[in-house]
Amino acid sequence: QKEVxxxxxxxxxxxxxxxxxxxxxxxxxxxxFFWYRQYSGKSPELIMSIYSNGDxxxxxxxxxxxxxxxxxSLLIRDSQPSDSATYLCAVRLSGGGADGLTFGKGTHLIIxx
Amino acid sequence: EAGVAxxxxxxxxxxxxxxxxxxxxxxxxxxxxxYQQILGQGPKLLIQFQNNGVVDDSQLxxxxxxxxxxxxxxxxxxxxxxxxxxxxxxxxxxxxxxxxETQYFGPGTRLLVx
Numbered sequence: 001q002k003e004v005x006x007x008x009x010x011x012x013x014x015x016x017x018x019x020x021x022x023x024x025x026x027x028x029x030x031x032x033f034f035w036y037r038q039y040s041g042k043s044p045e046l047i048m049s050i051y052s053n054g055d056x057x058x059x060x061x062x063x064x065x066x067x068x069x070x071x072x073s074l075l076i077r078d079s080q081p082s083d084s085a086t087y088l089c090a091v092r093l094s095g096g097g098a099d100g101l102t103f104g105k106g107t108h109l110i111i112x113x
Numbered sequence: 114e115a116g117v118a119x120x121x122x123x124x125x126x127x128x129x130x131x132x133x134x135x136x137x138x139x140x141x142x143x144x145x146x147x148y149q150q151i152l153g154q155g156p157k158l159l160i161q162f163q164n165n166g167v168v169d170d171s172q173l174x175x176x177x178x179x180x181x182x183x184x185x186x187x188x189x190x191x192x193x194x195x196x197x198x199x200x201x202x203x204x205x206x207x208x209x210x211x212x213x214e215t216q217y218f219g220p221g222t223r224l225l226v227x
Binding site for chain 1: 148
């Protein structure tokens, strides 16, 4: 059974600071990793994906992956109040036809003005 | 480009009643997913379609849930009979094809079972 674990928070970060969100997963064959942002009452939207060990940067967002430790993280630099949301970590097995995502419970992030 | 459409947006029913949800994916998207999101949890995959065929329904409670995508476009998800624990948001997502990076989510249908 695949599991994705996240600290549910809330994680409170001052505006302008770096927000660090963490995720661990149990299935060693997981190959694709995603971070989704979900505002209250809205549907998830993809903000980052990462497939290889190391860092991937996109604007203020950096995803980090360590497959040996089964750990993936998301850093948000220069945090803005608009970043306040729930961040969902998701993993997907590679290969085969079934590629639905397994999500964690999400981390509720609050950016304090 | 129009996004994933879902209806109804909200539904309130009593336990043991039946309910159906409809999803229209992004035009040209071959892969369609239904997820269930219970309050405070992440979405959980219920079923994945590739065109009009089922790829994965291992987490679908088949004693009460059913889904179809007869013409490979629109899809319906049905619950019969509903239980209190089925109260959740039902999210439909689509992607261009299997293995594509981005799954685009619809606005969801919020179901309350009383």
